[in-house]
Amino acid sequence: MDINEYMQQLGQQARAASRAMARADSATRNRALLLIADAIVRDGALLRAANQLDLDAARAAGLASAMLDRLTLSDAAIDTMVEGLRQVVALADPIGEISNMKFRPSGIQVGQMRVPLGVIGIIYEARPNVTVDAAALCIKSGNATILRGGSEAINCNRVLAKIVAEGLSGAGLPAHGVQVVDTIDRAAVGALITMPQYVDVIVPRGGKGLIARLMAEATVPMIKHLDGICHVFIDAKADLAKALPIAFNAKCHRYGTCNTMETLLVARAIAPRVLPELAELYSTKEVELRADPEAFGLLAGYPHLVAATEEDWSTEYLAPVLSIKVVGDLDEAIGHINQYSSKHTDAIVTEDYSDALRFLREVDSASVMVNASTRFADGFEYGLGAEIGISNDKLHARGPVGLEGLTSLKYVVFGHGEIR
Amino acid sequence: MDINEYMQQLGQQARAASRAMARADSATRNRALLLIADAIVRDGALLRAANQLDLDAARAAGLASAMLDRLTLSDAAIDTMVEGLRQVVALADPIGEISNMKFRPSGIQVGQMRVPLGVIGIIYEARPNVTVDAAALCIKSGNATILRGGSEAINCNRVLAKIVAEGLSGAGLPAHGVQVVDTIDRAAVGALITMPQYVDVIVPRGGKGLIARLMAEATVPMIKHLDGICHVFIDAKADLAKALPIAFNAKCHRYGTCNTMETLLVARAIAPRVLPELAELYSTKEVELRADPEAFGLLAGYPHLVAATEEDWSTEYLAPVLSIKVVGDLDEAIGHINQYSSKHTDAIVTEDYSDALRFLREVDSASVMVNASTRFADGFEYGLGAEIGISNDKLHARGPVGLEGLTSLKYVVFGHGEIR
Numbered sequence: 001m002d003i004n005e006y007m008q009q010l011g012q013q014a015r016a017a018s019r020a021m022a023r024a025d026s027a028t029r030n031r032a033l034l035l036i037a038d039a040i041v042r043d044g045a046l047l048r049a050a051n052q053l054d055l056d057a058a059r060a061a062g063l064a065s066a067m068l069d070r071l072t073l074s075d076a077a078i079d080t081m082v083e084g085l086r087q088v089v090a091l092a093d094p095i096g097e098i099s100n101m102k103f104r105p106s107g108i109q110v111g112q113m114r115v116p117l118g119v120i121g122i123i124y125e126a127r128p129n130v131t132v133d134a135a136a137l138c139i140k141s142g143n144a145t146i147l148r149g150g151s152e153a154i155n156c157n158r159v160l161a162k163i164v165a166e167g168l169s170g171a172g173l174p175a176h177g178v179q180v181v182d183t184i185d186r187a188a189v190g191a192l193i194t195m196p197q198y199v200d201v202i203v204p205r206g207g208k209g210l211i212a213r214l215m216a217e218a219t220v221p222m223i224k225h226l227d228g229i230c231h232v233f234i235d236a237k238a239d240l241a242k243a244l245p246i247a248f249n250a251k252c253h254r255y256g257t258c259n260t261m262e263t264l265l266v267a268r269a270i271a272p273r274v275l276p277e278l279a280e281l282y283s284t285k286e287v288e289l290r291a292d293p294e295a296f297g298l299l300a301g302y303p304h305l306v307a308a309t310e311e312d313w314s315t316e317y318l319a320p321v322l323s324i325k326v327v328g329d330l331d332e333a334i335g336h337i338n339q340y341s342s343k344h345t346d347a348i349v350t351e352d353y354s355d356a357l358r359f360l361r362e363v364d365s366a367s368v369m370v371n372a373s374t375r376f377a378d379g380f381e382y383g384l385g386a387e388i389g390i391s392n393d394k395l396h397a398r399g400p401v402g403l404e405g406l407t408s409l410k411y412v413v414f415g416h417g418e419i420r
Numbered sequence: 421m422d423i424n425e426y427m428q429q430l431g432q433q434a435r436a437a438s439r440a441m442a443r444a445d446s447a448t449r450n451r452a453l454l455l456i457a458d459a460i461v462r463d464g465a466l467l468r469a470a471n472q473l474d475l476d477a478a479r480a481a482g483l484a485s486a487m488l489d490r491l492t493l494s495d496a497a498i499d500t501m502v503e504g505l506r507q508v509v510a511l512a513d514p515i516g517e518i519s520n521m522k523f524r525p526s527g528i529q530v531g532q533m534r535v536p537l538g539v540i541g542i543i544y545e546a547r548p549n550v551t552v553d554a555a556a557l558c559i560k561s562g563n564a565t566i567l568r569g570g571s572e573a574i575n576c577n578r579v580l581a582k583i584v585a586e587g588l589s590g591a592g593l594p595a596h597g598v599q600v601v602d603t604i605d606r607a608a609v610g611a612l613i614t615m616p617q618y619v620d621v622i623v624p625r626g627g628k629g630l631i632a633r634l635m636a637e638a639t640v641p642m643i644k645h646l647d648g649i650c651h652v653f654i655d656a657k658a659d660l661a662k663a664l665p666i667a668f669n670a671k672c673h674r675y676g677t678c679n680t681m682e683t684l685l686v687a688r689a690i691a692p693r694v695l696p697e698l699a700e701l702y703s704t705k706e707v708e709l710r711a712d713p714e715a716f717g718l719l720a721g722y723p724h725l726v727a728a729t730e731e732d733w734s735t736e737y738l739a740p741v742l743s744i745k746v747v748g749d750l751d752e753a754i755g756h757i758n759q760y761s762s763k764h765t766d767a768i769v770t771e772d773y774s775d776a777l778r779f780l781r782e783v784d785s786a787s788v789m790v791n792a793s794t795r796f797a798d799g800f801e802y803g804l805g806a807e808i809g810i811s812n813d814k815l816h817a818r819g820p821v822g823l824e825g826l827t828s829l830k831y832v833v834f835g836h837g838e839i840r
């Protein structure tokens with residue numbers, strides 16, 4: 001079968017299944033999730049064998065070790081998947097909730113009901129655990145889904161696809177409620193993002209290059225995650241007992257995450273006190289500091305000091321590297337952030353009430369924080385219970401996206417025979 | 421200047437102005453709205469003169485009379501615009517509202533703040549009143565906007581653009597907060613919908629053809645309004661004292677609106693009682709009834725009776741025409757609606773509790789109603805205070821879109837020095 005025909009078929013099947021998925025009650029959707037968890041425990045050996053095939057092929061193809069790590073399905077990773085499924089079962093069902101039913105002067109009562117989006121397409125890296133995590137969130141939120149994982153995980157994903165389909169059937173849900181694209185042909189992605197008649201939204205996960213390509217080609221709307229160029233601004237009125245741990249944690253807790261600080265801004269009035277103390281902390285981790293001229297002067301003697309270039313302000317290092325700039329005041333800090341930030345997460349450290357409120361209001365990012373590490377910007381820390389991604393967009397879902405991001409609200413009217 | 425350069429310039433100016441619009445407090449935005457209202461009163465004669473130029477040109481070009489009606493800015497229409505501005509002033513400010521601030525186990529407190537989207541592009545017909553209505557909603561919601569009205573209204577829109585810009589400046593807001601595209605070149609639309617760097621969302625208003633073209637070409641997300649193929653289903657357990665007025669009102673209150681019923685479904689068990697009585701009502705308005713074979717038999721003798729074709733089920737008549745189908749049960753009704761409805765508004769008339777709940781849950785439309793006329797589906801009737809359009813989409817905004825649809829939520833974190 002031609003790849004486009006194949007994808008059309010998956011789309012039709014997903015659309016048909018989406019009606020039953022949306023109609024199913026909480027208990028049915030949870031039963032499917034528990035059946036899948038049990039089957040993963042039962043078929044652990046099978047999964048590891050399939051994963052071994054993927055790993056052998058990936059090593060033969062010379063895949064980078066970081067990618068091999070992500071591809072590996074260890075016993076611990078299997079346990080985490082199973083635990084994740086059970087946690088999703090325990091989450092409150094977002095579907096069917098009716099809110100704000102208010103009487104209007106006409107006599108009708110109007111509010112909104114939370115409903116599934118319909119069919120969700122997810123495009124992600126060669127990480128078999130994401131197959132299960134993403135399927136779980138879509139099942140819980142009453143959506144059908146088409147999963148397109150990185151081709152290097154195809155053997156493992158095939159086994160998982162079978163387990164998930166059996167779990168759905170076992171609970172009385174359509175097996176096509178979750179479909180895994182069973183081809184390594186990259187044209188499958190092109191087809192998936194251009195069939196709005198079958199797919200309501202695409203959630204892409206992966207590198208900036210992939211997302212840029214999808215943005216140029218997609219006709220299906222996307223909830224997309226771009227880069228994280230996050231800032232911490234240490235205000236003139238900052239409490240150093242908070243500023244120093246936050247600036248250290250935001251950079252050094254983990255280097256490769258999107259909510260890691262990449263640029264530190266320091267108010268001129270406090271920079272001579274802050275920067276030398278921070279340098280001592282960063283030196284313990286050998287963090288390279290790329291400083292603007294003013295910060296450079298204050299950091300003289302730091303062993304890993306480099307002069308920042310214009311490019312540094314828009315670079316996501318994902319590494320023990322930090323750009324530092326001294327700014328005159330809050331306005332200059334907000335101006336810099338709104339120009340260079342990727343609108344992911346930005347924080348101010350201050351004891352000044354008015355500066356805190358202005359920062360929250362005027363910084364145009366998905367998460368804005370006062371006196372906390374940018375590392376808190378994630379669905380679990382925010383209490384969403386789970387996370388399908390972090391959205392840099394403003395429409396529909398912004399910031400960490402949990403189950404609610406996979407739903408929509410429709411208007412509900414209770415009437416008593418009213419006419420206009 | 422080349423049209424693309426011109427649109428880029430508008431885009432840059434809008435983006436720059438959007439920061440000040442977002443930052444402005446409620447009083448400032450309201451002051452701008454009141455200054456605009458006063459200036460419209462003051463410049464009434466100027467506006468009517470400009471409108472006369474447009475009308476003369478439109479008549480010379482042979483514009484249809486319905487379009488001339490929409491283009492006409494009568495004294496009453498001017499009063500309505502002014503009244504509309506003052507009503508928008510009276511609405512609660514959606515911007516800056518912080519909600520759901522909850523403490524997390526880590527110690528941080530997390531919630532969301534409602535913020536403007538940024539820059540909104542609005543594409544609409546040759547209706548000068550929409551220029552003011554749309555500008556008012558965008559100013560109130562702290563957004564910058566680029567307005568592209570139908571070219572036949574260009575003279576009137578130029579005067580309005582000047583009035584709006586002066587109102588903004590008078591209140592201390594940037595004059596570029598609202599810009600009217602000052603060219604009749606249609607390429608302006610193509611440029612507007614493909615500059616995501618400057619425009620955050622497009623709200624298109626107009627015919628299905630326009631929207632289809634925009635959907636194919638736009639790279640900026642859209643909140644779009646397609647057609648309204650609305651259904652009323654008279655269930656076997658319907659109370660005829662409600663069913664008859666609702667079915668009559670939903671069709672005959674106004675023919676040209678998107679929330680007008682286009683197809684009536686009647687349960688087989690009740691059809692022999694309902695249809696003859698309804699026919700008497702519809703005959704007073706000479707409504708043409710296009711019936712499926714079963715309804716055709718029950719309506720025999722009705723003077724404007726036609727056999728329905730497959731095409732009728734997906735036709736928005738916007739006229740005194742109604743398609744009618746007899747269905748076996750609720751499942752068949754829901755199946756028909758989910759297949760043919762434009763997902764705008766659908767209603768059930770029933771006294772059966774379980775049927776009512778199933779209809780609300782399973783009909784996949786922006787508005788679902790029990791025992792009320794579909795004509796209630798609008799922003800004013802729902803209490804939104806104002807309406808920029810009605811969305812057939814599921815993402816971001818669904819159904820009538822008020823001020824909230826022009827906003828986004830960002831996460832706000834109050835910390836006390838927390839790190840991970």
